[in-house]
Amino acid sequence: MVCRLRWAALDEAARAAALARPVRGTANETREAVAAIIEAVQRDGDAALGELTVRFDGVTQERIEVDAAEFERAEAVIAPELRDAMAQAAARIAAFHRAGMVPAYAVETAPGVVCERVVRPVARVGLYVPAGSAPLPSTALMLGVPAGLAGCREVVLCTPPRADGSADPAVLVAARMTGVHRVFKLGGAQAIAAMGLGTSTVPGCDKLFGPGNAWVTEAKRQMAQRGTAIDMPAGPSEVMVIADAGADPAFVAADLLSQAEHGPDSQVILVSDDARLLDAVARALAAQLAALPRAAVAARALAKSRLIEVELLEQAFAIANAYAPEHLILALREPRRWLDRVEAAGSVFLGDHTPEALGDYCSGTNHVLPTDGAARACSGLSVASFQNFISVQSASRDGIAGIGGCAVILAEAEGLEAHANAVRLRLQQAGTGR
Numbered sequence: 001m002v003c004r005l006r007w008a009a010l011d012e013a014a015r016a017a018a019l020a021r022p023v024r025g026t027a028n029e030t031r032e033a034v035a036a037i038i039e040a041v042q043r044d045g046d047a048a049l050g051e052l053t054v055r056f057d058g059v060t061q062e063r064i065e066v067d068a069a070e071f072e073r074a075e076a077v078i079a080p081e082l083r084d085a086m087a088q089a090a091a092r093i094a095a096f097h098r099a100g101m102v103p104a105y106a107v108e109t110a111p112g113v114v115c116e117r118v119v120r121p122v123a124r125v126g127l128y129v130p131a132g133s134a135p136l137p138s139t140a141l142m143l144g145v146p147a148g149l150a151g152c153r154e155v156v157l158c159t160p161p162r163a164d165g166s167a168d169p170a171v172l173v174a175a176r177m178t179g180v181h182r183v184f185k186l187g188g189a190q191a192i193a194a195m196g197l198g199t200s201t202v203p204g205c206d207k208l209f210g211p212g213n214a215w216v217t218e219a220k221r222q223m224a225q226r227g228t229a230i231d232m233p234a235g236p237s238e239v240m241v242i243a244d245a246g247a248d249p250a251f252v253a254a255d256l257l258s259q260a261e262h263g264p265d266s267q268v269i270l271v272s273d274d275a276r277l278l279d280a281v282a283r284a285l286a287a288q289l290a291a292l293p294r295a296a297v298a299a300r301a302l303a304k305s306r307l308i309e310v311e312l313l314e315q316a317f318a319i320a321n322a323y324a325p326e327h328l329i330l331a332l333r334e335p336r337r338w339l340d341r342v343e344a345a346g347s348v349f350l351g352d353h354t355p356e357a358l359g360d361y362c363s364g365t366n367h368v369l370p371t372d373g374a375a376r377a378c379s380g381l382s383v384a385s386f387q388n389f390i391s392v393q394s395a396s397r398d399g400i401a402g403i404g405g406c407a408v409i410l411a412e413a414e415g416l417e418a419h420a421n422a423v424r425l426r427l428q429q430a431g432t433g434r
Contacts, residue, residue: 112399160187
């Protein structure tokens with residue numbers, strides 16, 4: 001079911017193959033198909049959105065924007081315990097993200113010279129909440145809460161329609177819970193194109209956010225090339241678990257399956273220095289998989305996944321840093337002692353009682369995270385993702401007199417005489433120039 005490997009027995013090529021992500025379909029075909037969708041939306045606007053929704057979702061819609069009546073119906077049908085759970089999760093997400101907000105600051109770098117950084121929200125943002133194989137109200141919380149904390153002036157959300165043409169009620173309640181009131185029933189690459197380009201119905205946005213399948217990820221990439229900012233590469237889900245001999249095999253198997261059930265293009269990897277644990281996890285995977293409603297989906301993901309045996313845990317961390325997983329679980333006896341060895345990961349989960357699912361839903365951290373190795377240089381979503389940081393400087397007459405000579409020397413060294421002259425004229429007026 002899952003490929004079992006001994007790291008010491010692999011050469012460099014085999015090791016690279018072991019850590020390769022699953023091929024997300026035919027890249028060229030996906031790229032060309034997404035480009036055609038974007039061009040259609042740019043050319044035909046709302047008409048193209050209607051045609052694409054019929055083609056990909058099998059739904060004909062008279063109105064793609066959720067109206068007040070549909071919001072109210074969603075509030076009426078959602079189970080009270082689900083609403084309460086979402087409210088609790090939203091509060092924890094807000095608490096975590098509020099604590100991490102970066103303040104403005106000012107510093108006098110020289111007498112009479114003040115440099116500042118001010119914080120401004122991105123004015124118009126578009127949020128994408130997938131619903132291809134399952135609705136994800138948690139993603140609406142993960143996107144909507146930090147957007148609200150940032151103070152974005154206009155926030156729109158797209159989520160695919162259900163078979164009856166409605167949006168998932170839980171997604172609508174979650175959106176409204178975070179202050180998002182403009183929701184459009186659009187999915188896939190066409191939703192990304194609509195928010196990036198704008199149509200008669202869907203407002204154009206300055207920055208696009210949210211995870212999705214290979215088509216959504218490719219659409220975000222192409223919109224970024226056209227000048228619309230995006231949060232990060234956030235595609236199919238992945239998890240790596242590093243476990244020692246004391247880990248609970250049932251816990252580890254459950255964590256692997258929790259990501260495998262996302263979709264057939266998900267990937268899960270277990271790395272351990274204990275062969276008996278790997279054997280026990282393999283047995284637990286088979287037993288737990290059989291009981292899952294989404295067993296067929298998870299089984300396809302497991303077929304592309306790995307159980308890797310290493311000689312030392314230090315090797316496991318070298319593997320993890322090379323792979324740069326979206327989620328990294330340290331199922332170790334002293335997980336915090338090993339945390340300093342983690343160099344690249346979207347989010348880390350310490351110990352036996354911190355399943356990745358807590359981060360997906362309600363611990364407070366964000367589950368919109370970089371995938372496909374992007375965690376080497378990208379971070380997960382935060383309030384800062386929805387903000388711009390603008391530098392400001394001011395110099396008094398005495399201030400430029402004190403530091404202007406430095407600027408003149410550097411400008412002359414670079415051969416930029418107009419730069420030097422802009423400073424020199426002010427120095428001469430102040431009676432200090434040459």
